[in-house]
Amino acid sequence: MSKYIPFTTEQKERAASVDLEEFLRRRGEKLITSGRDKRLASDHSITIRGCEWFDHATEQGGRAISFVKQFYGLSYPDAMSLLLGDDLGGRYPVAKEKEPEPAKPFELPPQSESMRRVYAYLLQKRCIDRETLNAFVRKKLIYKSCERSRDGTKEYHNAVFVGFDEHGVPRHGHKRGLYTMGQGYRGNIEGSDPKHSFHYLGGDDTLYVFEAPIDLLSYISLFPEGWQEHNYVACCGTSSIPVLEMLRQLPQLRQVYLCLDNDAAGHAASERMAKLLEERGISAEQLVPQQKDWNDDLKAEQENKMERSALCQTFC
Structure with missing residues (x-):
């Protein structure tokens, strides 16, 4: 005690x-x-x-x-x-008092003329299905940005996953660095409205919920049959806010599949979301990837296919 x-x-x-x-x-x-x-x-x-x-x-x-x-x-x-501290006098420094920050209006970064790096990264590094990627690009849900550093000496290339409101106005953007080595940058664009995170509306009565846009695309790549009919949302985190917005926009929803990461944070968020949904009379079912997330599952499947193909060429 x-x-x-x-x-x-x-x-x-x-x-x-x-x-x-x-x-x-x-x-x-x-x-x-x-x-x-x-x-x-x-x-x-x-x-x-x-x-x-x-x-x-x-x-x-x-x-x-x-x-x-x-x-x-x-x-x-x-x-x-x-x-x-032991003397109760204060071992660690006190945080500086927060200065009020002016609200920064949401603005998408400038678009690059070429999509080559986005396709190379998502198709080769992330194993996303090409037809699936084409469908999202055609709807302007994904594009490549090219941004310069403040001193103008560097260029940053990111895949931008755009979230639109029900009127077709962009309200949210999630950036993912297009670098194949090391831990790439990822984060939401300042001023993004969490209600309108990256999503696809097919119009039926089902909704699939993910943490990250790449996991959303990975799941569709794994289970492509009839995907255009369903609804999908990537929370760009584990907040319930985008899910509640989908319920508002899609009153026909009857079934929600919670496809969050296979880790402690993902399981906790799934349980919390399931409770919110059930309180609103919506059936919720948790779909758990075998690996840490759906992109890991997709890459593992692609590796297995390559191994099977190599064995077939050797022994068939």
Whole structure:
């Protein structure tokens, strides 16, 4: 049992205001830049900024004390002691006070004249079916951007997955770096409306839900029969907001298939979404990839096909 410590109001505020980025770095945690936020490399669903955190899988968040309690499984006194140090005077720096940020209007990045890199990346690296990719490109749901760095010395090439509202106006954009080596960039364009993330509307009474656009395309590549009739949405994360928007736009929906990642964050998000859907009278079923995600399943299938083909050529 943790020892009772009568923390002062000042100590409570200081602990709650600890800069989580600095706190995590000092404790050996790896962080990934995600817009103005940082994501935990060990759990991409958690973002931090200053002393605040948010778990997009559970849709919970708060300040430094609640983060330490949840992430490290500590009691309130132990979390306070960790943040303040043994002398309770303050071991870690306090986050700078947030300055109000002007809302940045949503704007898609400029489009490149060539789609060659997008096709090369998605067809060769990600094994997406060509006809499926063609269908999304024709609807202007996918294009290639070419953006220059601020100093004009570099060019950045990204696949952009566009989300339109019901009036055909682009409201959301998700970028994926077109680099075949290392960990490529991925993230939502600033100002994107999460309600209108990347999706395809076929019009029937079924909806398939994914975390990432590439997983959506991978699933269709794996199960192409009659796919144009169904509805698909990629949440570009694990938020329920895009799913609820699909329910609003598609009152005919009767069955939702939750096809999120095969990991702790994906399972938790699926359970949360299933509860929301069932409360609204919609049947929800979880479809789980064999690997970590549907693109891993697609690539594994392509490798198996190549191996079978090679064996056939050798022994047939």
